[in-house]
Amino acid sequence: MTLLSLNATPQPRTGSAAPVNLTALLAAGTLGSNTGVSFVNTGREVLLVNVTSGGSTCSVAIGTTIEGQAVSPLTPVLTSSAINAIGPFPADENQPGGLIQVTFGTTANVTCALLQNTGVL
Secondary structure, eight states: OOEEEOOOEEEOOSSTTOSOOHHHHHHHTBOTTOSEEEEEOOSOEEEEEEEOTTOOOEEEOOOOEETTEEOOOBOOOOOTTEEEEEOOOOGGGOBTTTEEEEEESOGGGEEEEEEEEOOOO
């Protein structure tokens, strides 16, 4: 399993840095030969998944065990011909190193972008 490493784009507050161009971010997140994506999780990330016609499935690996037993991955339902938002992700879904791993059944139909909510001060 090879995963595309994503870096989060800070979601800016209103002002000169807003708005975020999602079309450009999603175009840069083409999976190519990768089976999914991975990224560092701070609890503020939201994964945007653009699924073109044809659809795809999604699986979020769970890094936590319960009494030593592995936990089955989460399988959010992705809507075809739409941009789907998944997250934020709780820490118990983290893999070692604080990473989140998301894989897709049909990668040719998927592009991804990662936003990080920076909050309002």
